[in-house]
Amino acid sequence: MKDLRSREDIELLVDSFYQKVQRDELIGYIFTDVAKVNWDHHLPKMYDFWEAILFGQKGFKGNPIEVHFKLNQKHPLLDSHFERWKSIFYATVDEYFSGEYAQLAKEKAQSIADLMFFKISTLGRPTQNKK
Numbered sequence: 001m002k003d004l005r006s007r008e009d010i011e012l013l014v015d016s017f018y019q020k021v022q023r024d025e026l027i028g029y030i031f032t033d034v035a036k037v038n039w040d041h042h043l044p045k046m047y048d049f050w051e052a053i054l055f056g057q058k059g060f061k062g063n064p065i066e067v068h069f070k071l072n073q074k075h076p077l078l079d080s081h082f083e084r085w086k087s088i089f090y091a092t093v094d095e096y097f098s099g100e101y102a103q104l105a106k107e108k109a110q111s112i113a114d115l116m117f118f119k120i121s122t123l124g125r126p127t128q129n130k131k
């Protein structure tokens with residue numbers, strides 16, 4: 001199996017990840033019904049995000065903490081949601097890629113997800129962030 005090395009690889013990973021996310025019974029509706037995500041807009045943004053995280057490219061413009069903070073106010077994001085997000089992400093990486101960068105993608109996803117949940121649950125609305 002090949003490693004995750006190019007923009008094309010990231011596109012495959014991100015497209016496949018969000019296809020699974022949309023169909024997921026625990027978190028899918030947050031994307032499709034709560035946030036009503038415009039995928040034509042969101043997917044290219046996520047390609048840029050992962051290209052920045054993994055390969056240091058400069059294309060990503062956004063404020064993920066702010067976006068999820070607002071989303072959490074609309075609909076509480078729980079620890080269980082983040083755990084599911086991570087497990088789908090890891091499974092998708094492992095389905096297509098293996099190697100140093102595949103490993104890095106999973107480690108970065110974990111640390112960003114955990115930090116994001118920590119910030120949301122401590123600075124956001126603490127009483128709503130119980131499991």
Ligand code: HEM
Pocket residue numbers: 027030031035036037038041042045046049061062063064067068071077081082085108109112113116
């Ligand atoms: C249960 C967990 C999560 C949920 C429900 C969630 C949901 C969302 C939603 C609804 C958006 C806005 C999409 C749009 O309308 O354009 C978004 C944006 C985004 N998400 Fe998440 N997300 C989660 C976890 C994560 C994690 C762990 C990461 C990173 C590792 C991440 C990275 C991003 C980025 C980079 C954006 C774009 C931010 C921007 O536009 O500035 N998300 N997410």
